[in-house]
Amino acid sequence: xxxxxxxxxxxxxxxxxxxxxxxxxxxxxxxxxxxxxxxxxxxxxxxxxxxxxxxxxxxxxxxxxxxxxxxxxxxxxxxxxxxxxxxxxxxxxxxxxxxxxxxxxxxxxxxxx
Amino acid sequence: xxxxxxxxxxxxxxxxxxxxxxxxxxxxxxxxxxxxxxxxxxxxxxxxxxxxxxxxxxxxxxxxxxxxxxxxxxxxxxxxxxxxxxxxxxxxxxxxxxxxxxxxxxxxxx
Numbered sequence: 001x002x003x004x005x006x007x008x009x010x011x012x013x014x015x016x017x018x019x020x021x022x023x024x025x026x027x028x029x030x031x032x033x034x035x036x037x038x039x040x041x042x043x044x045x046x047x048x049x050x051x052x053x054x055x056x057x058x059x060x061x062x063x064x065x066x067x068x069x070x071x072x073x074x075x076x077x078x079x080x081x082x083x084x085x086x087x088x089x090x091x092x093x094x095x096x097x098x099x100x101x102x103x104x105x106x107x108x109x110x111x112x113x
Numbered sequence: 114x115x116x117x118x119x120x121x122x123x124x125x126x127x128x129x130x131x132x133x134x135x136x137x138x139x140x141x142x143x144x145x146x147x148x149x150x151x152x153x154x155x156x157x158x159x160x161x162x163x164x165x166x167x168x169x170x171x172x173x174x175x176x177x178x179x180x181x182x183x184x185x186x187x188x189x190x191x192x193x194x195x196x197x198x199x200x201x202x203x204x205x206x207x208x209x210x211x212x213x214x215x216x217x218x219x220x221x222x223x
Contacts, residue, residue, distance in 0.1 A: 045214070100169075103155040
């Protein structure tokens with residue numbers, strides 16, 4: 001069935017290093033993927049998105065890579081900062097006549113000073 | 114300022130007592146949705162709405178109702194809340210290139 005999950009529940013990185021957060025999805029029909037950041041006590045915040053006709057998309061300090069062959073999505077954060085500490089979710093949107101969205105369980109990123 | 118608002122932010126209620134959580138967005142988005150977030154389960158979609166008077170079930174619709182009588186508002190209704198509906202609820206609206214989430218409503222059903 002449809003499922004979006006994460007390989008690692010927690011990730012600890014040194015300040016200034018690059019972070020890579022991974023995500024696997026199972027539905028090859030999904031056409032839109034989103035990464036969200038959620039800080040404690042707040043709602044998820046949109047970071048970056050990518051459509052299935054793309055392999056890579058870059059934003060400010062963030063890059064999303066999509067590998068449709070192995071159904072894998074990753075979020076790369078360059079020069080990780082303490083403010084990047086949060087839980088990161090990937091989400092898969094399946095266009096079934098609507099926009100049903102499935103979220104992964106999340107990865108908690110710890111940034112060590 | 115573009116935003117999604119939810120009310121109340123915190124609510125304690127008892128089993129069976131009907132409640133409504135309001136959601137409003139000021140971005141003229143057509144698409145809105147409700148999620149619940151539980152530890153270890155991430156966010157699960159309850160209902161979504163593609164436009165006024167158009168709603169559809171998400172992954173976990175049981176025990177919930179929604180309505181979309183106007184574009185800006187998308188209330189979540191629990192006709193007879195039960196303890197397993199204790200959760201953190203988020204409303205969201207979607208526009209080009211982004212989905213905006215509200216601040217969340219923490220609900221405790223005793």
